[in-house]
Amino acid sequence: MEEQILASSSSSAAAATQHVQPTCDSSGSSAAAGARYKLVAPAELPISRSACITIPPGLSPPLLEPPILLSDVKAEPSPTTGSLIKPQAIHASVASSTFSATALCSNAFDDTPSSSFEFRPYPRSNMAPAELNHQRSEPFLQIQGEEQTVSFNSSTSVKSEMVGASNELSLSLPVHAAASVTTAPADVDVVELNQIGNPNSGIQLGQSDQKGGGTSVPSDDGYNWRKYGLKHVKGSEFPRSYFKCTHPDCAVKKKIERSHDGQIAEIIYKGSHVHPRPQPRRRYTSANNIMSGQEERSDKVSSLTGGDGKSGMHILANQSDFRDIVVGFSTMCLAKKTHIFTNRHVVAYSFHQQHRENPIKVSFGSIIFIVCTAFSNYQGRSQEILEGAAE
DNA sequence: AGCCTTTGACCAGCG
DNA sequence: TCGCTGGTCAAAGGC
Ligand SMILES: [Zn+2]
Numbered sequence: 137m138e139e140q141i142l143a144s145s146s147s148s149a150a151a152a153t154q155h156v157q158p159t160c161d162s163s164g165s166s167a168a169a170g171a172r173y174k175l176v177a178p179a180e181l182p183i184s185r186s187a188c189i190t191i192p193p194g195l196s197p198p199l200l201e202p203p204i205l206l207s208d209v210k211a212e213p214s215p216t217t218g219s220l221i222k223p224q225a226i227h228a229s230v231a232s233s234t235f236s237a238t239a240l241c242s243n244a245f246d247d248t249p250s251s252s253f254e255f256r257p258y259p260r261s262n263m264a265p266a267e268l269n270h271q272r273s274e275p276f277l278q279i280q281g282e283e284q285t286v287s288f289n290s291s292t293s294v295k296s297e298m299v300g301a302s303n304e305l306s307l308s309l310p311v312h313a314a315a316s317v318t319t320a321p322a323d324v325d326v327v328e329l330n331q332i333g334n335p336n337s338g339i340q341l342g343q344s345d346q347k348g349g350g351t352s353v354p355s356d357d358g359y360n361w362r363k364y365g366l367k368h369v370k371g372s373e374f375p376r377s378y379f380k381c382t383h384p385d386c387a388v389k390k391k392i393e394r395s396h397d398g399q400i401a402e403i404i405y406k407g408s409h410v411h412p413r414p415q416p417r418r419r420y421t422s423a424n425n426i427m428s429g430q431e432e433r434s435d436k437v438s439s440l441t442g443g444d445g446k447s448g449m450h451i452l453a454n455q456s457d458f459r460d461i462v463v464g465f466s467t468m469c470l471a472k473k474t475h476i477f478t479n480r481h482v483v484a485y486s487f488h489q490q491h492r493e494n495p496i497k498v499s500f501g502s503i504i505f506i507v508c509t510a511f512s513n514y515q516g517r518s519q520e521i522l523e524g525a526a527e
Numbered sequence: 528a529g530c531c532t533t534t535g536a537c538c539a540g541c542g
Numbered sequence: 543t544c545g546c547t548g549g550t551c552a553a554a555g556g557c
Binding site for chain 2: 361362363364365366377382
Binding site: 364370378 | 548549
């Protein structure tokens with residue numbers, strides 16, 4: 137059941153750590169020490185479930201490997217915690233929900249420019265164009281040491297952690313919002329996050345980690361992983377599983393904490409893949425193509441490109457600041473996922489509506505996170521918007 | 528046969 | 543230096 141968006145990303149960057157947490161609380165337990173960014177969004181989102189997305193510059197998508205190029209981030213001293221960053225925020229709201237994206241960090245990434253970018257949404261359900269409402273809220277980002285906490289709308293908060301040079305960012309969302317983010321760098325990567333959330337709907341990470349032998353796709357992010365450890369981390373309610381990318385030359389690792397239900401509580405990615413994403417079943421099309429070869433995708437694509445979606449894109453498009461940013465992220469709600477991709481060239485997001493009771497936290501080294509909240513209005517609907525921007 | 532998970536042991540960093 | 547903690551190793555076994 138999950139749709140996926142794949143983006144190819146270049147992998148150039150140094151390793152970054154990405155963190156995703158579905159159910160998070162802002163308090164972030166796992167934040168490592170480091171700079172902290174707090175993003176606070178005005179609590180005014182009328183919508184109980186709105187999602188705000190903040191993308192710090194320099195983020196590398198968790199799911200996506202390659203680092204993302206982000207535009208600079210602006211940081212301003214914040215009264216409370218240090219520097220306050222006000223990233224440009226992009227807000228797109230769909231239906232009743234609102235997404236805002238902000239770029240925060242500024243790591244310079246090498247980007248692999250346009251190389252290949254693939255976007256492969258897997259539409260599972262029908263996608264209907266959704267009406268978008270645009271709301272804007274501007275998050276504030278505060279940086280404290282290496283941990284970043286972002287809070288969006290009243291209900292969401294994201295926490296990110298950055299670790300040393302490599303950055304680790306973790307986001308935590310408040311209860312009502314659930315978000316999953318995936319970012320795709322210019323190159324293609326796939327981003328997928330998982331869901332979390334409701335006990336009922338939670339997405340379960342691939343069946344993977346549990347069984348031996350089988351393929352394991354812990355979080356179904358399109359890469360192949362090998363589990364090499366399991367540890368019960370103090371402070372974490374759930375055991376943490378350690379995975380390594382199985383690609384011979386790739387050192388990317390990821391840590392996943394999942395609940396007994398199999399829902400992911402937190403995902404932390406470290407490093408950037410130095411290889412293209414393995415095609416699970418099908419290969420993706422050429423780099424430039426946005427869509428993967430799958431038929432489904434194509435359908436979606438067209439739909440994405442469609443008009444309604446634009447409004448959402450609009451927002452993004454309007455952000456000139458982001459033009460250099462290549463970010464891909466996806467969010468998933470419960471059973472369904474919502475993906476958003478931002479690429480210099482392409483920006484797309486989709487959601488399949490679902491309510492998310494639980495937020496997801498994602499952190500990357502570079503920084504990126506996405507928050508997705510459930511949209512009450514959207515139940516049953518899914519939407520995707522795709523836009524290509526000329527470079 | 529190959530790849531993966533499981534699992535306890537080992538290692539390194541830190542207070 | 544010791545103990546704790548998180549991360550990794552590697553043998554064993556499963557599919
Ligand atoms: Zn890899």
